[in-house]
Amino acid sequence: MSEQGTSHLLPTYARVDLAFERGEGVWLVATNGERYLDFTSGVAVNALGHAHPRLIAAISEQAQKLIHVSNLYRIPEAERLAARLCAASFADFVFFANSGAEAMEGAIKMARKYHSANGHPERYRIITFDGAFHGRTLATLAAGGQKKYLDGFGPVVEGFDQVPFGDLDAVRGAITPETAAILIEPIMGEGGVRVVPPEFLRALRQICDQHGLLLVFDEVQTGMGRAGELFAYQRVGVAPDIMALAKALGGGFPMGAVLATGEAAKGMTAGTHGSTFGGNPLAMAAGNAVLDVMLADGFFDRVKRLSLLFKQKLAAIKDRYPSVISEVRGEGLLLGLRAVVPSGELVDALRAEKMITVAAGDNVVRLLPPLIVTEGEVADAAQRIERACEQLANKHAQALTQGAAG
Ligand SMILES: *Cc1c(COP(=O)(O)O)cnc(C)c1O
Numbered sequence: 001m002s003e004q005g006t007s008h009l010l011p012t013y014a015r016v017d018l019a020f021e022r023g024e025g026v027w028l029v030a031t032n033g034e035r036y037l038d039f040t041s042g043v044a045v046n047a048l049g050h051a052h053p054r055l056i057a058a059i060s061e062q063a064q065k066l067i068h069v070s071n072l073y074r075i076p077e078a079e080r081l082a083a084r085l086c087a088a089s090f091a092d093f094v095f096f097a098n099s100g101a102e103a104m105e106g107a108i109k110m111a112r113k114y115h116s117a118n119g120h121p122e123r124y125r126i127i128t129f130d131g132a133f134h135g136r137t138l139a140t141l142a143a144g145g146q147k148k149y150l151d152g153f154g155p156v157v158e159g160f161d162q163v164p165f166g167d168l169d170a171v172r173g174a175i176t177p178e179t180a181a182i183l184i185e186p187i188m189g190e191g192g193v194r195v196v197p198p199e200f201l202r203a204l205r206q207i208c209d210q211h212g213l214l215l216v217f218d219e220v221q222t223g224m225g226r227a228g229e230l231f232a233y234q235r236v237g238v239a240p241d242i243m244a245l246a247k248a249l250g251g252g253f254p255m256g257a258v259l260a261t262g263e264a265a266k267g268m269t270a271g272t273h274g275s276t277f278g279g280n281p282l283a284m285a286a287g288n289a290v291l292d293v294m295l296a297d298g299f300f301d302r303v304k305r306l307s308l309l310f311k312q313k314l315a316a317i318k319d320r321y322p323s324v325i326s327e328v329r330g331e332g333l334l335l336g337l338r339a340v341v342p343s344g345e346l347v348d349a350l351r352a353e354k355m356i357t358v359a360a361g362d363n364v365v366r367l368l369p370p371l372i373v374t375e376g377e378v379a380d381a382a383q384r385i386e387r388a389c390e391q392l393a394n395k396h397a398q399a400l401t402q403g404a405a406g
Contacts, residue, residue: 016351018030022050022051023050024050025372026050026373026377027050036351036356037354037356037377037380037381038050038370039356039381040357040358040368041248041368042252043358043368045251045252046248046252047224047226047370048293049370049373052251052293054289055252057289058289059253061285062281065281066281067281068277068281070280071274071278071279075279075280078279078280078281081096081291082096084291085257085259086259088231089243090233090239091259091260091261092260092261092265093261093265094257095257095260095279096257096275096279096283096284097275097278099135100135100220102275102278103246103257104134104137104139104143104218105137106273107216107218107243107260108126110242110258110260110265110267111126111181111216111242112124112159114263114264114266123178124159125176125178126180126181126182126183127160127171127174127181127182128145128160128162128184129164129165129188130145130162131165131192131194131361132144132162132188132191133146133185133189134218134220138153138157142157142159145162171204172207179213180214181214181216182213183216184196184201184216185217185218185221185222186201186222186227186232187227187232187330187334188361189360189366190221191361192361192362192364193329193330193334193336193364193366194329195329198235205239208241214240216242216244217232217243217244218244219232219233219243220256221334222334223247223248224245224247224290224294225294226333228307228333229300229332241260241261241263242258242259243259243260244259250286250287251290253283254283294371303333303371304332306375307331307332307333307335310333310335310378310381311328314328314335314337314382317385317386320386321390321392324340324392325337325338326338326339326340333368335367335368336360337367338362341392342363343360343364345392346365347359349389352391353385353387353388354384355388
């Protein structure tokens with residue numbers, strides 16, 4: 001039964017007519033009782049899968065003590081999570097927010113404020129890349145620069161200079177005395193699982209150091225283990241000055257964070273930024289529980305091993321169905337299938353096989369299983385993908401024959 005026609009939700013999403021009522025690990029159970037293999041993870045959010053006992057316990061215990069107090073007081077759970085994130089990264093300071101876009105807004109403000117605090121308020125422009133996605137607020141939309149999202153929403157926030165993806169000369173050419181920072185996702189998620197080559201990130205670091213620019217990584221999607229390390233930059237060994245996190249940070253509880261070096265954060269003094277909800281005790285309990293699981297011995301080794309296994313299976317499927325898939329992309333468990341058929345058809349065919357995935361730009365279907373996925377579930381997923389490909393290959397072959405006959 002469809003209730004979409006009578007829904008009072010603002011129709012900004014073209015929703016699939018399917019609702020889930022519970023989940024267990026990598027599985028989602030629909031309201032009609034059908035079980036789906038979840039290779040979306042709520043768009044790279046549910047890193048621990050559904051109903052993870054550690055996360056449930058942390059949230060329920062904290063909810064019974066204290067949910068929210070405001071940032072007018074010290075929040076020990078937030079101090080603890082910030083200390084752990086800093087110990088595990090390049091950062092000295094953390095600001096907690098509630099979403100990826102809000103974390104990115106904080107990162108953008110921080111980069112601008114840094115130069116202002118250094119006596120250069122004119123240095124506020126940020127270089128970003130075509131096809132990037134940084135969120136849906138006015139500033140983060142301007143940073144992403146995608147026309148389809150900006151259209152109709154009035155003047156575009158000033159101060160972002162887009163250059164083509166992977167073009168170092170264009171980056172150098174875009175630098176002016178007003179440039180404050182370079183902003184990039186180490187792996188473009190929404191933009192089609194495009195992996196930025198390590199040498200490109202290294203070159204950006206060099207350019208930033210040369211010109212006194214800040215390097216800002218948007219790790220909202222790549223961070224928290226998704227790319228096979230706690231943070232994707234650690235794969236490459238190029239540390240940013242500022243980094244935004246969100247999605248998997250709370251394992252499903254909404255939260256985001258801006259991480260920064262002491263130098264980059266030096267403009268952010270008392271009163272310069274804030275958030276009512278950011279860093280509240282309930283969110284912090286969730287974040288600490290996620291880290292408990294991820295920082296346990298061998299967690300990322302497992303993610304990397306399963307990634308390799310999955311990529312091998314996907315490469316074999318791609319070879320068998322070249323009329324459906326042209327390329328396997330990604331790192332860790334942020335993987336993408338570049339489709340030959342429209343990516344939406346592949347997503348639909350997979351859903352018919354009771355496996356849910358999510359489309360991205362560049363005609364790519366993202367495969368984002370919870371990081372706790374098992375070898376057996378990866379094999380199960382590969383079989384479902386194989387069946388969906390077979391079905392699409394036949395369908396398109398038939399359409400071709402009919403076209404030729406007609
Ligand atoms: C999802 C995403 C965002 C926006 O996060 P929201 O929580 O939806 O605001 C920003 N940057 C990247 C790279 C993302 O993947």
